[in-house]
Amino acid sequence: MIEVYTAPTPNGWKISIMLEECGLPYRTHWVDIGKGEQFAPEFLAISPNNRIPAIVDSDPVDGGVPVSVFETGAILLYLADxxxxxxxxxxxxRTQVLEWLAWQIAGLGPMLGQHGHFALYAPERLPYPTERYRHETLRLYGVLDRRLTGREYIAADEYTIADIACWPWVRTWKAQGVPLADFPAVQAWYDRLKLRDGLRRGVALGADRVRRRPQDDAEAARTLFGFHKDQA
Structure with a gap:
């Protein structure tokens, strides 16, 4: 049994998709990041960076004591192995998969996260950081589009954890105002993958818990972003 400590976010969906695709039994423990539950000592014991998701595997392959893993790239690789x-x-x-997994966790996720913050959640609309991260977001979409041109999947010749890592972040394209049609290879890949049953089950996990506008909740905004709703 895999114990999963998570929330319904792109990073959280990476792991629920992987678990569904692998067919591994798991139990979900919801972490309300708007209420600061990620700072609880029990959670920090398995995720010292106070970020979701994290897992605990009670049946590791070496037969030893339970193994805890934090950071999505490490979790995906652990479950794949x-x-x-x-x-x-x-x-x-394997090297290609690791390259594109590193690309996602170092580039695509952080840059889309920053663009989403400044474009959607920041209490004050600041043109410079918004445009800076939008430019980088579109550049990364271009990198992915060139990679997927003439290919079914991102790495190797098969569906891998590189696809699982990237898809939930591309899923935010509409909210982030990304012109997906300008990246036809990405759009075709995105549409193909969303037909997978395991992916659909994984991304549906916690759909009723998604916090649509955390900036409208003063406590959640302060916890997630370090500011109050009415901060100028």
Missing amino acids: KTGQFIPADLRG
Whole structure:
């Protein structure tokens, strides 16, 4: 059994998608990040960076004591290695997957996160950071579009954790105002993958818990972003 500590966000969906795709049994523990539950000592014991998601595997492959894992890239790789799924066994294929997984966790996720913050949630609309992160968001979409041109999947020749890592962030395209039609290879990849049953189940997890406008909740805004709703 995998214990999953998560919230309905792009990073949280990466792990629920992976678990559904792998067919691993898991139990969900919701962490209300708007209420600051990510700072609780019990959660920090498994996720010292106070970020969701994190997992605890009570049945690790070495048969030893439970293993806790934090950070989405590490969790995806751990689950791929545990199950032998969604990562190639050969050197070159595995290396490609690791490259694009690193690209997502170092680039696509953080840049889209910053763009989303300044464009959607910041109490004051600041042109410079908004445009700075929008430019970088569109650049990264261009990188992904070139990579996917003539390809079914991001890395190797199969569906892998690189696709699982990127898809939930691309899913935010409409809210972030990204002109997806300008990136036809990304759009085709996105539309193909959203037909997968495991992905659909994973991204549906916690749909009723999504906080649509956290900036309208003073306590949530202060916890998530460090400001009050009415801060000028």
